[in-house]
Amino acid sequence: MSSYVDKDYFYYLRGREILLYKMLGSRNQNRISQSGVLQSYDNELSYPDEDIVNGLRLEYTALNEPFVAEAIEDTSSVTSGIGISFTLGSPSFISDSNSGFTFATGDKIRIVGSSSNDQEGQVASSGTITTSRIDIGSGTIATEAAGQRITITQIPKEVASTSVDSTSSINLNKMLCLAVVDYVKAMIHEERGEIDKKEYYIKEFYSKLADNESNKRNISVAFPVSPFAVR
Amino acid sequence: MTILELMERVGTKNETLTIAYIKDAIHLLQSNTKEKIKSNKQDIINAHDGNDNIYRFPSDMIALENVSILDTSDSKYKRIKRLTSQPHYLIEDVSP
Numbered sequence: 279m280s281s282y283v284d285k286d287y288f289y290y291l292r293g294r295e296i297l298l299y300k301m302l303g304s305r306n307q308n309r310i311s312q313s314g315v316l317q318s319y320d321n322e323l324s325y326p327d328e329d330i331v332n333g334l335r336l337e338y339t340a341l342n343e344p345f346v347a348e349a350i351e352d353t354s355s356v357t358s359g360i361g362i363s364f365t366l367g368s369p370s371f372i373s374d375s376n377s378g379f380t381f382a383t384g385d386k387i388r389i390v391g392s393s394s395n396d397q398e399g400q401v402a403s404s405g406t407i408t409t410s411r412i413d414i415g416s417g418t419i420a421t422e423a424a425g426q427r428i429t430i431t432q433i434p435k436e437v438a439s440t441s442v443d444s445t446s447s448i449n450l451n452k453m454l455c456l457a458v459v460d461y462v463k464a465m466i467h468e469e470r471g472e473i474d475k476k477e478y479y480i481k482e483f484y485s486k487l488a489d490n491e492s493n494k495r496n497i498s499v500a501f502p503v504s505p506f507a508v509r
Numbered sequence: 510m511t512i513l514e515l516m517e518r519v520g521t522k523n524e525t526l527t528i529a530y531i532k533d534a535i536h537l538l539q540s541n542t543k544e545k546i547k548s549n550k551q552d553i554i555n556a557h558d559g560n561d562n563i564y565r566f567p568s569d570m571i572a573l574e575n576v577s578i579l580d581t582s583d584s585k586y587k588r589i590k591r592l593t594s595q596p597h598y599l600i601e602d603v604s605p
Contacts, residue, residue, distance in 0.1 A: 281581070282580070283580045283589065284578075284587035287578045294565065298564065299596065329552065329554055334552075334553050335578070336575075337547070338548075339544070339547070340547045340569040340571055341571065344535050443512070445512070449535075463519050466520075484541075487541055490542070491542055
């Protein structure tokens with residue numbers, strides 16, 4: 279059993295690899311091998327000396343789902359409430375006693391708050407799609423009664439790379455799409471040898487990236503009123 | 510924004526090249542900001558020889574955000590610290 283991992287484990291980046299080390303002097307005294315024992319300053323480090331299933335988790339950015347079926351501004355359907363239940367069957371479906379569903383056929387959805395059905399799935403491309411019931415096209419659900427507060431959110435549906443065409447949408451918000459427009463313009467001008475214009479549009483590209491980031495970080499500053507202002 | 514709309518804005522008819530440029534732009538964007546984060550999990554193995562502590566980055570990784578280890582005693586992933594230099598072999602333990 280692993281514990282105090284935040285204090286015991288360390289990593290080192292080496293090119294495209296990540297090397298894991300574990301502090302030997304803390305809880306685990308099992309030295310693994312002659313070559314596996316290291317010392318750094320006062321603390322000995324060793325290689326990991328235990329199996330942990332899915333023990334290493336990396337968060338990273340990637341070229342992930344670049345194109346989607348519709349603009350992300352249009353993927354706005356969301357339903358939340360305590361009247362949502364799940365029924366496993368043929369077809370499996372989700373019900374809402376408050377008739378709050380606004381999903382369309384083929385929408386990709388994410389379910390959160392459920393004890394046994396937290397997952398991503400897809401509304402069936404045919405079947406019963408109403409405000410009180412949606413048939414599930416993909417994803418396996420378990421039967422679950424209403425009672426918990428569950429939220430179902432529409433999420434962008436990826437277009438497979440082999441199916442991308444001019445009708446596919448870019449999986450970015452409007453501001454970043456405008457930044458991409460600047461980038462493509464920059465590349466076109468570069469191709470023509472118009473470096474000054476390329477530089478201009480690349481600057482615009484980064485400017486919009488910065489705008490998009492700062493738009494999420496609006497800060498309000500409140501100043502206390504001076505007591506000397508009271509008359 | 511659809512690819513067609515973007516092509517009209519930039520005045521090009523080359524769809525394949527435009528798609529490639531869009532992917533390049535998203536790549537650059539993901540390298541500079543953190544618009545969309547993915548996670549990857551790998552099993553940690555009990556090391557038995559000299560290269561058992563080496564793990565590979567996901568093949569599609571652009572920028573690393575953080576590294577964490579599963580604490581099985583309370584089922585939480587906890588972030589771990591980075592060593593700025595690789596530890597040197599200062600002690601050769603002949604009787605582990």
